[in-house]
Amino acid sequence: MKKLLLLLALSFSLFHCTDPVDLPSRFEEPELVVEAWLTNKSEPQTILLTESQDYYANRLPTPVTGAQVIVCETVDATPTSNCFVFEDEGEGRYVWTPAPGETIGEVGTEFGLGVQRGEEQYTSVTTMNRTAIIDSISFQFEEASIGNDEGIYAQLYARDQVGIGDAYLIRTRINDTLLLRPFELSSVYDATFDPGTETDGITFIFPIRFSINKLDDDGAPIPLVEGDKVEVEVWSLSQEAFFFLNVAGDQIVNGGSGLFDIPVVSSPGNVFNVDSGERALGVFNVAAIAAAERTLEE
Template sequence: MKTSLLYLPLVLLGTLVLTSCETVIDTKIDSAPSQLAIDAWLTDQPGEQQIRLTQTRNYFDNGPATPVTSASVLVGEVSAAGNSITRRFAFTDPDNDGVYKWKPANSSDTAKLGVIGRTYALSITYGSESYVAIAQMPRIPPIDSLTFSKQKINPVSSETGYRAEFYATDIAGAADYYYIRYFRNGQLQNRPQDIILAYNGAFRGSADTDGLQFIRPIRQSANPEKLYALNDSVRIEMRAITVEGYTFWELLKAQLQNAGLFATPPANVPSNIRNVRTNGPAAVGFFLVSPVRTRTATVTKEFLRGDGA
């Protein structure tokens, strides 16, 4: 009984210490200044082009982004000498929702925004600030074919689906960078892991694949977690981008997948858009001009290879 009485004060002391360690910390997180966010990705496809302008929100603010509705947005085609603008395209915001649009005046209008090999300049004036960016439209190969094969969803599963595989061959002679996305039954697949990037049809830092067929991991990258089902419609869309655009998407993908116990604090991805005023407020986002090549197929016997249906 004496032994129990000796330990009793220690137990009470331990309980007191543990109880006293419960402290509620009410932190106040300062708001960051709002920045102009620019989503400007133009293509060589006919018809309407769009540039979206919004204001950034604080990290823990889950509300919709505020549209920027009072900006002046211009895109110019730069001369071959690089010292003048040969054509100008004025973007307007007809719906007052921050989506600035340009489209040909009519069906016979031959003006085209987006020609491979040409350079384009973006100019945005918002309030007292002006922002500019330059981007070139790179070359791009076609997507030669799109096929499907029946496979297990994973090696230990008895469930099967249809794996898509597209074929394309990199153009020889220079470094080429690609952004690839895919649609299932008309719906864009937009998980962070669905951001597919390729360098010369392979991964940046891998063996030299200049001028070769895209490697298999890239060819088979456009697949959902449980693969496709019979009669699914699949569209592969490939865009050629600059090395700066590749780096932007590479860093953005890393930010989107930045989670877990040891995740680093989120940070803005570097932009190619600059404020013309020294020390003026920076913008976020990126300006790209890309040629687009697509291939669409349905999971039917016509496009099956290997074991078939």
């Protein structure tokens, strides 16, 4: 009995240990981080350049200014004369502004990114892939269930393109507010969440259709009310961008610091240092967008 009590006491002390433990992050020098999420919309396109920082640094990333940034159409990774110069607007923002009605390109076009920062050069190549086909946004009444309150919720009816390997990102605005928390963004692969399901050319599965609703801080969907406007965009993703977002999302919601949390790693991107050939931080994607909107009326 004494041994049992001792074991229980030891277990209690282990589960109630609150002493902080600082682990070395092995951070050495800041690296360039490239956030190049471009689209085929006729609106200013922005590339963000910042520096990486120590995992324990509690501050915003340092912006990179004074760089030269250009995007060109390419053929077999060789630039053509059709290029877009991104102007330095400060705070790490590099912007290309199209003329009225102008877009950066069409589905199937290959693009190359070039970044010159001092003596360092970085490059990436991607293709604007096709996006999904949106049919409609529907509003449906749902009875109360586990995790859901009774009310009216939105669903996105969109269909995957025929052919294995299409990847998408779903972004939602409700009453002009963009839902940007990690669990409010949905990445889609051939109408489901992951590759390998062998689904193709079908309507997005129910959890993805339902994912366009606003969520509370506990991740529960919030019913719509009369007058709510729902806007949805489906962005096409390259394979590299899809996996980048999935790893980044897992890392962002990985903050429990528990025994079974996944290790902290950088998301693998598709930007490379020209001289060393090493992979830089960040990703370059040019998306085609399908969009729809609907307002809940009486």
